[in-house]
Amino acid sequence: MVTTARKTLYGLMVSKVIKLSMMGNDQIKTIGISSIFGEELVNPNMTRLDLNNLEKQLLQWKKKYGNVITIWIPDPQIVVGDAEAMKEFIKHSEAYAGRPTLNVMKLILGGNYGLVFNDDSFWKSQRRFAIHVLKDFGFGKPVLEETIIDQANQMIKFLGELNGKPIDMKKILNTAIGNVIHQLTFGWTVPLDSDYIMDFHIKMIEVTAFFVHPMGLLCEIWDGFRILDPLFNRVMKKALDKNDAIVENMKKEIKKHRETIDYNSDPKDYIDAFLIEQRRQKAEDKLDGEWSDKQLIAAIYDLFSAGMETTASSTRAFILYMINYPEAQKKIHEEIDREIGRDRNITMSDQVKLPYLQACIQELQRIAVLLVVNAQHRTTEDVIIDGYRLPKGTTIIPQFQSVHLDEDHFCDPERFDPTRHLDKENRFSKNDKVTPFSLGKRSCLGES
Known part of the structure; x- marks a missing residue:
């Protein structure tokens, strides 16, 4: 064979x-x-x-x-x-x-849906919709900024209670940052010591890793190569099983939203906004296409995979660079103390007051390799x-x-x-x- x-x-x-x-x-x-x-x-x-x-x-x-x-x-x-x-x-x-057009996308999401590799026939309208939701509901609005500040303060409290005990930052960062995406998408958050978001993150990483696994690459060449999965320790089946668990959880959240949504009020989160537009487009019963549940599920996938993993990895890398470049860390502290003080939280409106911090963030974005x-x-x-x-x-x-x-x-x-x-x-x-x-x-x- x-x-x-x-x-x-x-x-x-x-x-x-x-x-x-x-x-x-x-x-x-x-x-x-x-x-x-x-x-x-x-x-x-x-x-x-x-x-x-x-x-x-x-x-x-x-x-x-x-x-x-x-x-x-x-x-x-x-x-x-x-x-x-x-x-x-x-x-x-x-x-x-x-x-x-990716064969693996067909296996995982039923086609080129979502916000990253979505179909060329509707990517523009879906991007406009997503930016509209992110701007008018999420980014730059009090509800999301409040979530970010709350998660940051919870992390500070959590780390302070360790009294200097070493800790792997991966879980706490993924949970805190995942909570921001979770609030935006589902409308609720979980405690920092919860395994919920980390378990979701692990499943998602295993699924996305299949894209670059030899078995995934074979499927891109020809879908018929999926018959070779047993030769690769059934990596495709394992990835698809994890994917099914993720999708099933998303379907449950969508079902909850359908049962509680007020179509005549402003949306509480991304799912609400999509369902309102789905009804306006008369697409509630459509199994495929731009306003189907397939597109909503894939969009949620992309919000988490693109938003949570990259931000968490960037934050961990930033912490590492601050440890290795203490003089930069000292200058950031001095700038924040001088321009903001220690009596209030930093907000997005303070960005222009912190040029050195902005320079450090841009330098991190230059030097850190999140995608090879x-x-x-x-x-x-x-x-x-x-x-x-x-x-x-x-x-x-x-x-x-x-x-x-x-x-x-x-x-x-x-x-x-x-x-x-x-x-x-x-x-x-x-x-x-x-x-x-x-x-x-x-x-x-x-x-x-």
């Missing part, structure tokens, strides 16, 4: 090489991946991807081969690693606003980038880590240095080369 699978995989990938050459891409340096089964498939001299240090490997390849290369994960992906070339994602944003490879885009028309012609339907990745960690843009790039982001008057200066939320019309909703 394995030999047959290798031959089939070989044939599929060779056909993609031929197709890639026919597209006019043959001048771009192509870097291959090693076989999922341990041997080279298309070219015996192809370079293996180092999944443990892929962001650094892509930077090295940029230096060696040029600003635009092709890698296989498992389909051909055009990787752009140059700040100037990435401006095309903004200048011609519509042309780079597509997303690839950024989210894929798909060209919606023929484009030219860095002199290369790419046809409509090409999968392309703006790899901003190849800018963030490049000494040509940032001197001594692996050193944490907030002063990079301060002008001569020590005012915060936003650097357009630091793009942690990605670029173009598909940039992260969190930036909005």
Whole structure:
């Protein structure tokens, strides 16, 4: 069976090489991946991807081969690693606003639903809706800011009661930050010592890990490869079982909201807002499509996966850098004491008063690697980038880590240095080369 699978995989990938050459891409340096089964498939001299240090490997390849290369994960992906070339994602944003159709999304969510990889036919309206909800109900509004402050104060109290005892910050941070998303989405929170959100987080990580697991990559090449799951210790079945548990929990929350919602009042949370719009669109009984429950479930998935994990990981990284750079930590304390004092909580309106803290946050967003490879885009028309012609339907990745960690843009790039982001008057200066939320019309909703 394995030999047959290798031959089939070989044939599929060779056909993609031929197709890639026919597209006019043959001048771009192509870097291959090693076989999922341990041997080279298309070219015996192809370079293996180092999944443990892929962001650094892509930077090295940029230096060696040029600003635009092709890698296989498992389909051909055009990787752009140059700040100037990435401006095309903004200048011609519509042309780079597509997303690839993923077989794994069909397995997990029944299709390209959600807010990240949602279908090209309705991504714009769903993005507008999500931004409307986040702005008019969530971000910048008292109810969410109050939740953030409350969770921060609970963490301070919890840590103070430890009296210096060492602690793994992962659970408490994930719970506190998850509570903010939970409040926004479901309308309620859990105690910091609860396992509820951490259990949800663990399940979600195991499901999303399947996207880059060899079995998941095989399914992207051909859905029929799912028959090989027993050879991979049934990793697909385990991921789908975890996914079913997550989806079932979301369905229960949606059911509760349907039983208590007042369609004539303002929404209490994201689910309420969606259900109100779903009724307005006369889509309550639709099993598929833009305003179906599938879209709501996938949107909730994305709010948690994109909002909770990245924020929690960033916060843990920030704590680590503050421990290793005590002089920066001292300056932050001095700035807060001077500008805010110790008698009240910091709010979003205080942001402009804290330029050094803003500089530290931007430096963290530059130096921290949360995703080794950024989210894929798909060209919606023929484009030219860095002199290369790419046809409509090409999968392309703006790899901003190849800018963030490049000494040509940032001197001594692996050193944490907030002063990079301060002008001569020590005012915060936003650097357009630091793009942690990605670029173009598909940039992260969190930036909005």
